[in-house]
Amino acid sequence: xxxxxxxxxxxxxxxxxxxxxxxxxxxxxxxxxxxxxxxxxxxxxxxxxxxxxxxxxxxxxxxxxxxxxxxxxxxxxxxxxxxxxxxxxxxxxxxxxxxxxxxxxxxxxxxxxxxxxxxxxxxxxxxxxxxxxxxxxxxxxxxxxxxxxxxxxxxxxxxxxxxxxxxxxxxxxxxxxxxxxxxxxxxxxxxxxxxxxxxxxxxxxxxxxxxxxxxxxxxxxxxxxxxxxxxxxxxxxxxxxxxxxxxxxxxxxxxxxxxxxxxxxxxxxxxxxxxxxxxxxxxxxxxxxxxxxxxxxxxxxxxxxxxxxxxxxxxxxxxxxxxxxxxxxxxxxxxxxxxxxxxxxxxxxxxxxxxxxxxxxxxxxxxxxxxxxxxxxxxxxxxxxxxxxxxxxxxxxxxxxxxxxxxxxxxxxxxxxx
Amino acid sequence: xxxxxxxxxxxxxxxxxxxxxxxxxxxxxxxxxxxxxxxxxxxxxxxxxxxxxxxxxxxxxxxxxxxxxxxxxxxxxxxxxxxxxxxxxxxxxxxxxxxxxxxxxxxxxxxxxxxxxxxxxxxxxxxxxxxxxxxxxxxxxxxxxxxxxxxxxxxxxxxxxxxxxxxxxxxxxxxxxxxxxxxxxxxxxxxxxxxxxxxxxxxxxxxxxxxxxxxxxxxxxxxxxxxxxxxxxxxxxxxxxxxxxxxxxxxxxxxxxxxxxxxxxxxxxxxxxxxxxxxxxxxxxxxxxxxxxxxxxxxxxx
Numbered sequence: 250x251x252x253x254x255x256x257x258x259x260x261x262x263x264x265x266x267x268x269x270x271x272x273x274x275x276x277x278x279x280x281x282x283x284x285x286x287x288x289x290x291x292x293x294x295x296x297x298x299x300x301x302x303x304x305x306x307x308x309x310x311x312x313x314x315x316x317x318x319x320x321x322x323x324x325x326x327x328x329x330x331x332x333x334x335x336x337x338x339x340x341x342x343x344x345x346x347x348x349x350x351x352x353x354x355x356x357x358x359x360x361x362x363x364x365x366x367x368x369x370x371x372x373x374x375x376x377x378x379x380x381x382x383x384x385x386x387x388x389x390x391x392x393x394x395x396x397x398x399x400x401x402x403x404x405x406x407x408x409x410x411x412x413x414x415x416x417x418x419x420x421x422x423x424x425x426x427x428x429x430x431x432x433x434x435x436x437x438x439x440x441x442x443x444x445x446x447x448x449x450x451x452x453x454x455x456x457x458x459x460x461x462x463x464x465x466x467x468x469x470x471x472x473x474x475x476x477x478x479x480x481x482x483x484x485x486x487x488x489x490x491x492x493x494x495x496x497x498x499x500x501x502x503x504x505x506x507x508x509x510x511x512x513x514x515x516x517x518x519x520x521x522x523x524x525x526x527x528x529x530x531x532x533x534x535x536x537x538x539x540x541x542x543x544x545x546x547x548x549x550x551x552x553x554x555x556x557x558x559x560x561x562x563x564x565x566x567x568x569x570x571x572x573x574x575x576x577x578x579x580x581x582x583x584x585x586x587x588x589x590x591x592x593x594x595x596x597x598x599x600x601x602x603x604x605x606x607x608x609x610x611x612x613x614x615x616x617x618x619x620x621x622x623x624x625x626x627x628x629x630x631x632x633x634x635x636x637x638x639x640x641x642x643x644x645x646x647x648x649x650x651x652x653x654x655x656x657x658x659x660x661x662x663x664x665x666x667x
Numbered sequence: 668x669x670x671x672x673x674x675x676x677x678x679x680x681x682x683x684x685x686x687x688x689x690x691x692x693x694x695x696x697x698x699x700x701x702x703x704x705x706x707x708x709x710x711x712x713x714x715x716x717x718x719x720x721x722x723x724x725x726x727x728x729x730x731x732x733x734x735x736x737x738x739x740x741x742x743x744x745x746x747x748x749x750x751x752x753x754x755x756x757x758x759x760x761x762x763x764x765x766x767x768x769x770x771x772x773x774x775x776x777x778x779x780x781x782x783x784x785x786x787x788x789x790x791x792x793x794x795x796x797x798x799x800x801x802x803x804x805x806x807x808x809x810x811x812x813x814x815x816x817x818x819x820x821x822x823x824x825x826x827x828x829x830x831x832x833x834x835x836x837x838x839x840x841x842x843x844x845x846x847x848x849x850x851x852x853x854x855x856x857x858x859x860x861x862x863x864x865x866x867x868x869x870x871x872x873x874x875x876x877x878x879x880x881x882x883x884x885x886x887x888x889x890x891x892x893x894x895x896x897x898x899x900x901x902x903x904x905x906x907x908x909x910x911x912x913x914x915x916x917x918x919x920x921x922x923x924x925x926x927x928x929x930x931x932x933x934x935x936x937x938x939x940x941x942x943x944x945x946x947x948x949x950x951x952x953x954x955x956x957x958x959x960x961x962x963x964x965x966x967x968x969x
Contacts, residue, residue, distance in 0.1 A: 587837065
């Protein structure tokens with residue numbers, strides 16, 4: 250059994266809450282007391298059934314304002330997989346929430362209303378999923394019951410979407426005709442209503458989609474989080490470097506380089522909880538012991554010597570701005586990349602990305618809340634970076650305000666200048 | 668190793684260890700809040716995996732309401748002793764006396780809310796800048812929106828509108844003076860994940876997690892352990908039942924469930940069969956209003 254993390258983006262109008270409610274309900278993840286709470290609220294749909302969208306109901310603060318403020322995480326599992334849903338509101342002003350939810354997801358469910366076809370919101374959600382490097386997209390063409398389960402309607406939407414999707418670098422796109430309200434192709438199939446569709450139901454697809462290869466096992470990156478020094482009689486000279494293999498693999502005997510210092514040594518052992526392991530691979534959290542005594546502290550990265558990697562202080566990145574106060578060129582910020590923190594300056598803004606079309610808008614003098622822009626950044630300390638497109642786990646960073654320390658932006662490395 | 672594949676429990680474990688080490692790396696004075704319940708017992712095992720052969724970079728801190736199950740207290744002391752780790756205990760009783768607080772009275776009396784006072788006092792006393800807790804997002808809808816690093820103001824308050832976006836595996840623990848962080852390494856675990864992990868790791872639990880005979884008070888259809896602390900009305904029915912506890916908190920607000928599960932496989936089988944959610948089955952404190960948890964979190968609770 251493994252884990253699939255996916256994001257659903259959209260508004261109540263798309264039937265997103267109904268779809269999640271249906272997934273949870275039909276996989277029997279809803280407990281009687283939770284159902285009772287919904288029934289007692291008195292909201293039922295036109296068929297007299299419980300309104301499944303209420304299963305994803307939010308906070309009092311949200312209900313009072315009639316909006317969704319934030320990403321909510323939901324969980325369910327089948328015999329094949331554990332699923333983690335990042336449920337993000339879909340309106341344009343919530344781009345930051347969708348970016349947040351997408352950053353940790355391997356799959357994105359995009360809902361299309363069969364009556365309306367591919368809309369601006371469909372394109373926006375697809376583009377954000379693509380920018381955040383989500384490898385698997387599932388386009389659920391919903392409300393098929395309201396178009397008489399018409400195959401022609403479905404085929405037309407699939408054609409329209411495919412035409413648009415040529416500009417995305419989506420590796421894996423799947424189309425499924427569904428009715429979240431009636432339960433067609435969510436957990437069960439749709440033999441009676443859509444005999445023309447022979448593919449899997451949404452749940453079957455979520456259970457099958459291969460995710461183990463989404464972990465990058467080629468580029469070895471080990472950011473040191475913490476140094477273990479017991480200083481006891483038994484472990485007098487013990488120095489263990491605690492961290493997470495964010496990509497690649499490590500085993501005893503590997504020649505490694507510590508960045509940014511560039512010192513080279515050999516791995517003595519790979520351990521977890523004091524026990525020796527044969528090998529560590531992404532996304533394991535382990536401890537590395539090294540052959541030679543080298544000066545290593547939190548923020549350093551242990552990489553393979555043979556890869557000949559270099560650190561950099563200047564790079565280009567796509568930045569999603571998450572704060573009310575706009576970002577202007579010349580702004581100084583704190584940047585956190587894995588376990589490294591450094592000051593940085595945003596030297597220039599190259600262009601803004603129209604998240605509905607992917608077009609580049611030039612002559613931009615500031616980045617507003619929910620904008621995604623290409624910028625030039627220079628850092629005070631050298632960083633061991635990858636392009637986000639090559640290595641998702643080592644190409645992302647956050648920007649923080651220097652005085653309030655609020656998280657104000659999320660960035661993805663696009664080009665590195667050595 | 669030919670196939671590089673991590674089971675879901677290994678993935679959850681790796682994530683939790685990473686979070687704990689971020690706490691250790693980013694904060695000057697962290698603490699691990701330990702209640703004697705299964706979730707915090709799981710946190711202790713994860714801390715062993717994260718920091719052995721070294722010592723924990725934080726003490727275990729228990730806010731004792733004085734109404735805890737004696738079995739849980741005994742377990743707590745034995746565990747700290749066996750691990751050789753520092754245990755700090757602070758008592759709600761002392762806060763009540765010192766601050767002259769009024770003890771809740773009546774049918775739903777519980778020191779649960781007063782616990783927040785003692786927690787905030789303890790944070791101040793030791794200058795803790797981060798507290799690791801065992802809350803999970805599957806427990807409750809307010810917790811479903813909680814961050815893994817949750818920044819609280821000096822009153823411990825959670826403001827859902829001011830939460831920091833949390834991206835990738837990057838946790839922003841930078842705070843200004845007076846603020847502190849609650850960190851939740853097992854946010855992404857469900858009740859069943861915790862039980863499956865306890866089984867895999869062969870972790871011994873306080874025996875009240877397994878079936879035993881107990882005198883219980885029937886209240887609102889729930890079985891409350893009979894004790895000196897519990898408020899009793901003349902017509903309250905006291906029955907003797909075979910029960911276990913699905914969560915272990917304060918005796919005054921934690922209900923038992925009828926059970927025949929004498930081992931962990933039995934417990935897991937019963938949870939799979941259960942039709943009531945964990946907090947719904949066992950917590951009186953959440954039932955008082957629809958937004959009870961959201962309100963308590965805003966007031967500084969976990």
